[in-house]
Structure formats: C-alpha cells, structure tokens
Amino acid sequence: DVLDAKGMHLLPGAIDVHVHFREPGYTHKETWESGTAAAAMGGVTTVFDMPNTHPPTATPKDFADKLALAEQQAYVDFGIYGLMAEDNVDQLEALAESGVIGFKCFMGNTFGNLPSPSSGAMLEAFERVAPYGLRTSLHAETASIMAWRYERLRAAGRNDALAHVAARPDVVAVEAVARAAILAEWAGARIHVLHVSSAAELRPIREAKQRGVDITSETCPHYLMMDTRDYATLGSLMRVNPPIREAEDSEALWAALRDGTIDMIATDHAPHTPQEQYNDVIWEADCGFPGVETQMPLMLTAVNDERITLQEYVRVSAVAPAKAWGLYPRKGALIVGADADIAIVDLSREERIDQETLHSHRARATPFHDWPVKGMPVHTLVRGRFAMRDRQLQVQSKGTGLSVKRVQSMPVAQLHNTHKTLAAEIAKASVEQGETAHVD
Numbered sequence: 001d002v003l004d005a006k007g008m009h010l011l012p013g014a015i016d017v018h019v020h021f022r023e024p025g026y027t028h029k030e031t032w033e034s035g036t037a038a039a040a041m042g043g044v045t046t047v048f049d050m051p052n053t054h055p056p057t058a059t060p061k062d063f064a065d066k067l068a069l070a071e072q073q074a075y076v077d078f079g080i081y082g083l084m085a086e087d088n089v090d091q092l093e094a095l096a097e098s099g100v101i102g103f104k105c106f107m108g109n110t111f112g113n114l115p116s117p118s119s120g121a122m123l124e125a126f127e128r129v130a131p132y133g134l135r136t137s138l139h140a141e142t143a144s145i146m147a148w149r150y151e152r153l154r155a156a157g158r159n160d161a162l163a164h165v166a167a168r169p170d171v172v173a174v175e176a177v178a179r180a181a182i183l184a185e186w187a188g189a190r191i192h193v194l195h196v197s198s199a200a201e202l203r204p205i206r207e208a209k210q211r212g213v214d215i216t217s218e219t220c221p222h223y224l225m226m227d228t229r230d231y232a233t234l235g236s237l238m239r240v241n242p243p244i245r246e247a248e249d250s251e252a253l254w255a256a257l258r259d260g261t262i263d264m265i266a267t268d269h270a271p272h273t274p275q276e277q278y279n280d281v282i283w284e285a286d287c288g289f290p291g292v293e294t295q296m297p298l299m300l301t302a303v304n305d306e307r308i309t310l311q312e313y314v315r316v317s318a319v320a321p322a323k324a325w326g327l328y329p330r331k332g333a334l335i336v337g338a339d340a341d342i343a344i345v346d347l348s349r350e351e352r353i354d355q356e357t358l359h360s361h362r363a364r365a366t367p368f369h370d371w372p373v374k375g376m377p378v379h380t381l382v383r384g385r386f387a388m389r390d391r392q393l394q395v396q397s398k399g400t401g402l403s404v405k406r407v408q409s410m411p412v413a414q415l416h417n418t419h420k421t422l423a424a425e426i427a428k429a430s431v432e433q434g435e436t437a438h439v440d
C-alpha cells in the first residue's frame with residue numbers, strides 16, 4: 001500500500017469559508033454528498049456552508065437539522081453558518097451556543113431572497129454575538145441602492161449581462177463595508193467581507209484594518225481571472241453576485257491578495273441547474289456557479305504563472321482562514337500539531353477543466369469550462385484518511401466528515417497510524433508549521 005508522491009508537494013488542505021451546498025431545500029442543485037465530494041476532489045478539506053438554504057439556518061433547530069444531514073454525507077470536515085437577519089435577532093445567542101461556525105449577514109438581496117437587516121438590527125445583532133467571539137461574514141452590498149438601480153435599468157429596457165454590473169456599481173459594496181465596519185467596531189464584533197470584487201472596496205477594508213477593527217476579507221478565483229470582456233462570450237453563465245468587474249479590478253485584487261489586504265481565497269461555490277443559470281432575461285437568471293472543485297487547479301496554475309508563490313497560496317488557502325476562525329494550527333497547518341488535513345499536489349500535471357466531470361453533478365456549468373490548468377491535487381487526506389486517492393473519490397469516506405466544532409473537542413488525529421509511508425516521507429522532508437513539503 002505504498003503511496004507514490006514522488007515529485008509532488010504536500011500542502012495543508014484548503015479551507016473554503018464560503019460554499020452553498022443547498023441542503024436542505026434545494027437538493028436539485030446540490031447536496032452535502034455531492035458538494036463535499038467536489039471539495040475532496042479539489043484538495044479542500046474543510047468547508048463552511050452558507051445559511052440561504054430552505055429553510056434558512058435561522059434557529060437552533062434549523063442548525064441541528066442541517067448538522068444531521070451533513071454528518072450523514074460529508075467527505076470533508078465542515079462548519080455551518082447561522083443566519084443573521086432582521087427577524088432572528090432573538091435567536092442569535094442560542095444559535096451561537098448550538099455550534100455554528102459563525103454568522104452570515106445578507107446586507108444585499110441575492111439567492112434565497114433573505115431580508116437584509118437594517119443598521120439598527122445589525123448593531124443589536126453584532127452586540128449579541130460579540131461576547132461569543134464568533135465572526136460574522138458579510139454579503140456586503142447595500143440593498144436599497146441595488147433595488148433602485150435595478151428598477152431604473154429594467155424600466156430603461158436593459159436586458160444584457162452588463163446591466164447586471166451596472167445595477168451594482170462599486171459604491172454598493174464600498175458603502176456596505178464601511179457601514180458594517182463602523183457597526184462592528186462599535187459593538188466589538190469580528191467581521192469578514194465575503195467576495196471582494198472591486199478595487200474601490202479595498203479602501204474601506206484597509207481603513208478598518210488600520211483602525212484596529214477585527215476584519216478579514218476574501219476574494220474568489222472568478223474575480224481574479226475574469227473581467228467584463230468575458231461577458232460577450234459567457235453572458236448569464238458568468239452572472240454572479242457581486243458581478244465580475246474590469247481588468248483593473250482584477251489586477252488590484254491580485255496585489256491586495258499579495259499584500260494581505262485580502263486575507264484569503266474562497267469560492268462562493270453556488271451551484272444552479274443549467275436551466276436556472278441560462279436565461280434570456282438577464283434579471284431572472286440565478287446567480288453563481290460551482291467553484292470548490294476548481295479553486296486549487298486554477299490557483300496552482302497561477303502559482304505556475306508566478307502570479308503568487310506557493311507559500312502565498314498556502315497562506316491564503318489554508319493558514320489565513322484557519323487563523324481567522326481560531327482553528328490554527330489544528331487546521332490549516334501541515335503536520336505539526338495538526339489534523340493531517342493534506343492536499344498532495346502535482347504542480348506539473350496539465351489538464352483542462354471539464355464541467356462534465358465535476359462532482360457537483362446537478363449543476364456543473366462553470367465559466368471555467370475548458371480552461372487549461374497546470375497543477376492538480378492528486379490525493380486528499382482528511383484527518384489522516386483518504387477522501388481522494390490517485391484522483392479517485394474514496395466512496396467509503398462518505399459520512400466521515402465532521403463539524404469542526406466537534407473535531408476541536410477530540411484528540412488530534414495521528415497521521416502515523418493511518419499511513420506509514422506518507423508519514424515517513426513527511427518526516428524526511430522535516431516540515432514546519434504552515435509550510436509545504438516536497439517529496440524528492
């Protein structure tokens with residue numbers, strides 16, 4: 001049972017703090033089984049699931065029901081977000097105590113049509129969750145600005161993909177980030193800005209960091225690697241909230257990722273069926289596409305293209321999310337004091353992304369279809385157990401993924417017990433916390 005990892009690199013498994021696995025309620029799009037299978041195949045060992053399911057994860061009962069579904073099916077470890085909305089402010093302490101990984105606040109309207117909280121409700125919500133130290137992740141777009149712009153554009157008869165961009169000018173996020181940062185600072189709450197898509201949005205993030213607000217942020221591969229020129233060919237297939245913007249925005253996001261203004265990479269994995277995603281009426285197309293399986297190949301390609309170094313990739317894909325959610329070094333580090341959540345990658349392996357083979361099998365259409373990539377995860381271990389081996393999903397691992405809240409209270413898994421050859425290779429490479437190892 002020798003594992004051939006010759007010439008490969010060992011990385012801490014990626015942590016994706018932003019996925020929509022759709023269950024309960026929208027299982028025609030995705031389930032915990034298909035979503036976590038996609039994660040395992042993408043070198044992702046921990047995912048945090050968003051609460052815009054049906055029902056939304058708004059009460060301790062909703063949380064317990066989702067947890068049971070996840071535990072039956074998961075290939076990788078997971079966190080479950082609780083909803084923070086106008087009408088569940090009274091539930092937040094109970095949700096915090098039930099074991100959510102953090103909260104999600106939809107400041108702007110998106111899939112699920114969850115009502116955006118007023119500033120008043122947000123302030124009270126932040127005050128209630130602050131004592132728990134849990135981070136609130138923000139869909140930072142201001143609902144009233146968007147609603148106004150949508151009406152104006154629709155009334156003007158616009159029905160093109162770029163109208164979606166025009167309906168969400170950069171100020172939609174700039175205003176929302178700045179407002180949320182003020183409220184969080186006032187309440188002493190931790191926040192995370194989801195899917196940073198524009199250069200303009202970096203300023204309120206930098207300002208809040210300078211003031212000492214506990215604020216982290218993420219961007220996604222699609223904002224780094226595509227821009228408005230692609231709408232002509234991809235149309236509603238690349239429609240996502242917030243929208244993909246100009247080439248200069250992408251450049252600014254790369255720079256912000258390198259300088260730490262943007263702390264991490266997440267995917268906003270948002271599967272919809274092709275019928276929901278392609279729509280001649282742009283306003284009616286569902287927004288988003290799957291991403292958890294393609295993040296690592298795309299980002300390793302960027303490593304090969306020298307957009308970022310391998311060390312920087314490990315920082316933004318594993319170390320930073322683990323630290324922001326208090327999981328480091330248990331998760332996010334390679335071996336020392338860790339859970340042996342490992343992605344073994346072949347940086348020289350060349351493939352094309354093929355949406356027909358993605359494991360989000362109900363909703364595979366991705367704007368990255370047919371993109372050439374160089375760098376693939378080949379083996380994925382979750383707490384020392386194979387979830388993917390030689391690019392094959394290990395179906396016997398279904399249901400072995402656990403809530404990270406549960407994992408935190410268990411003894412650290414011993415990689416050495418589960419795979420001696422790999423342990424020997426790692427020992428030879430003598431790695432340190434958070435670093436990568438190369439197998440000669």
Ligand code: DOR
Pocket residue numbers: 020052110111139239240241242268270271287288289
């Ligand atoms: O494009 C998006 N899709 N943006 C969101 O904020 C939600 C997501 C979804 O759940 O489909």
Ligand code: ZN
Pocket residue numbers: 110139194195241242
């Ligand atoms: Zn969002």
Ligand code: ZN
Pocket residue numbers: 018020050268269270
């Ligand atoms: Zn999302």
